[in-house]
Amino acid sequence: MSGVSNTITNKEKFDRGQIEVDYITKSFDSDAGNILALDGINLEVVPQEFITLVGRSGCGKSTLLRCIGGLISPSTGTIKISGQVVTEPHPQIGYVFQQAVLLPWRTVEENVLLPFEVKGNPTDKEKHKVSEVLEIVGLSDYANHRPGELSGGMQQRVSVSRALVTEPSILLMDEPFGALDAQTREDMNIELLRIWEVAKTTIVFVTHDIGEALFLSDRVVLMSARPGKVHDIIEVNSPRPRTFDQVENDPAFWKMRQRIREALH
Amino acid sequence: MTIEINQIDGDTKEKGSIITNLSSQKLLGQFLVLVTPFLFLLIWHLIAAGTTPLILPSPYDVFMRLVSYFINGRVWPHLFMTTQEILAGFVLGSVLGIGFGTLVSESDIARKVIMPYIIVTQALPKFALAPMLVIWFGFGMAPKVIIAALIAFFPLVENTYMGLTTTPQPQLELFRALRASRITTLLKLRIPHAVPAIFSGFRVALMLSLVGAVVAEYVGANQGLGALIIVSQGTLDTELMFVAFVILTVLGLCLDWLYGLVYKIVLVKLYGKTIDDVSSSTTRLSV
Numbered sequence: 001m002s003g004v005s006n007t008i009t010n011k012e013k014f015d016r017g018q019i020e021v022d023y024i025t026k027s028f029d030s031d032a033g034n035i036l037a038l039d040g041i042n043l044e045v046v047p048q049e050f051i052t053l054v055g056r057s058g059c060g061k062s063t064l065l066r067c068i069g070g071l072i073s074p075s076t077g078t079i080k081i082s083g084q085v086v087t088e089p090h091p092q093i094g095y096v097f098q099q100a101v102l103l104p105w106r107t108v109e110e111n112v113l114l115p116f117e118v119k120g121n122p123t124d125k126e127k128h129k130v131s132e133v134l135e136i137v138g139l140s141d142y143a144n145h146r147p148g149e150l151s152g153g154m155q156q157r158v159s160v161s162r163a164l165v166t167e168p169s170i171l172l173m174d175e176p177f178g179a180l181d182a183q184t185r186e187d188m189n190i191e192l193l194r195i196w197e198v199a200k201t202t203i204v205f206v207t208h209d210i211g212e213a214l215f216l217s218d219r220v221v222l223m224s225a226r227p228g229k230v231h232d233i234i235e236v237n238s239p240r241p242r243t244f245d246q247v248e249n250d251p252a253f254w255k256m257r258q259r260i261r262e263a264l265h
Numbered sequence: 266m267t268i269e270i271n272q273i274d275g276d277t278k279e280k281g282s283i284i285t286n287l288s289s290q291k292l293l294g295q296f297l298v299l300v301t302p303f304l305f306l307l308i309w310h311l312i313a314a315g316t317t318p319l320i321l322p323s324p325y326d327v328f329m330r331l332v333s334y335f336i337n338g339r340v341w342p343h344l345f346m347t348t349q350e351i352l353a354g355f356v357l358g359s360v361l362g363i364g365f366g367t368l369v370s371e372s373d374i375a376r377k378v379i380m381p382y383i384i385v386t387q388a389l390p391k392f393a394l395a396p397m398l399v400i401w402f403g404f405g406m407a408p409k410v411i412i413a414a415l416i417a418f419f420p421l422v423e424n425t426y427m428g429l430t431t432t433p434q435p436q437l438e439l440f441r442a443l444r445a446s447r448i449t450t451l452l453k454l455r456i457p458h459a460v461p462a463i464f465s466g467f468r469v470a471l472m473l474s475l476v477g478a479v480v481a482e483y484v485g486a487n488q489g490l491g492a493l494i495i496v497s498q499g500t501l502d503t504e505l506m507f508v509a510f511v512i513l514t515v516l517g518l519c520l521d522w523l524y525g526l527v528y529k530i531v532l533v534k535l536y537g538k539t540i541d542d543v544s545s546s547t548t549r550l551s552v
């Protein structure tokens with residue numbers, strides 16, 4: 001008996017953080033008629049995988065992410081998170097948006113506490129978790145500052161903290177560093193990988209920057225536009241830790257880069 | 266060498282003259298700021314000297330009357346009455362305005378049912394109701410409070426509705442992703458976001474309450490600054506009328522100052538000390 005229940009727990013453990021996208025389509029009604037944004041997307045993301053969705057604007061990569069996040073529902077097909085069909089935002093998901101989306105009337109600490117407050121009265125343990133996460137992203141000294149006093153990079157770090165604080169098994173990130181300057185973006189990428197290794201979450205990361213995708217991910221999902229389809233999936237086999245220099249100059253990366261470029265044009 | 270020296274010389278000269286230009290302009294500005302009120306009083310005095318006190322009393326006479334009015338204490342009942350009417354009307358109108366504003370922003374049905382009536386109430390000239398309200402409620406405070414509240418009501422309905430329905434889409438999406446309930450989204454997101462808009466409604470409402478109370482007093486009142494104006498009209502006491510004008514103006518300024526103070530305290534509490542537009546938005550005049 002105990003052996004059976006053990007296998008179940010193990011299976012659950014294995015499923016936690018798994019995403020199955022099963023042949024979904026998504027169409028929007030617009031003045032110009034029905035627009036097919038996603039057309040037959042199949043994708044399986046294994047637990048603790050770092051996957052990036054890459055494509056030109058309008059290829060539906062954000063739409064796919066929003067479907068996975070349960071913010072919109074696909075027109076046909078199903079998405080499963082850790083084995084459960086998605087009908088609304090899944091509690092195991094942390095979402096990082098394109099903008100930091102911080103509430104200007106709350107301090108950094110209060111912003112990170114928000115996910116707990118939304119559920120009910122935050123416990124001491126949860127409050128402690130907030131300072132722990134702020135420690136990890138290096139914002140402890142700014143806990144009592146307002147978002148308006150922080151730089152763009154720091155604001156986005158607060159937003160990442162807010163997504164991490166509930167210890168999600170899946171982190172969905174929609175071009176989170178797109179608005180930052182190149183240097184800050186590289187710093188954030190390095191930091192994100194560090195957090196990913198500690199937090200052991202699955203990450204689905206949307207970007208249109210090929211270098212960023214190659215630096216970060218285990219697999220790059222290339223999407224093509226109108227209608228949005230998965231064009232190709234590229235395994236990035238290069239061992240970690242990687243450097244940006246490597247991503248730019250290493251022949252292996254250069255080949256992958258070439259392959260992505262060709263696919264996108 | 267000589268050329269260089271000349272150039273340097275010329276540069277410093279030019280800079281010097283710019284500086285003197287700037288400071289002389291600044292001085293002129295300060296001078297005008299100080300002198301304009303006296304100029305205004307002088308012109309008033311000269312015109313008053315050319316006419317009778319019945320048409321235009323001199324500023325000196327008005328001032329002395331004002332002082333004696335305060336010293337003999339006859340001003341207080343009027344001042345208290347009008348202030349009470351303004352504040353009661355403001356509070357009543359604000360509470361109702363915020364309530365209805367929240368209701369119409371929360372419920373589509375409520376908006377469809379209630380909004381037409383609110384718009385009709387707004388289109389109706391409220392002062393036209395004053396005589397009827399006097400018939401219904403007599404010469405006491407009630408009709409004035411009602412008129413003041415009716416006028417204060419609309420800016421708050423409108424600003425509350427506007428504030429609650431303009432929550433940025435990304436923030437709403439965040440709350441959806443956090444699986445927030447509707448009431449949580451209202452309390453933790455939409456209301457805090459609406460606070461600045463509601464406050465600018467307060468400002469308009471406060472000034473309109475003053476107008477409402479005074480005009481309602483014109484129609485029928487025993488006490489109040491509006492009643493004082495009507496009495497002084499009846500007795501051809503222009504001086505007293507001017508005294509009432511001055512008190513009303515100062516009362517309006519005091520109320521606006523008080524509003525600014527509360528607004529600043531609330532906004533600093535909400536947004537921290539660094540927000541810059543606190544002062545700039547309180548100086549924006551919205552009446």
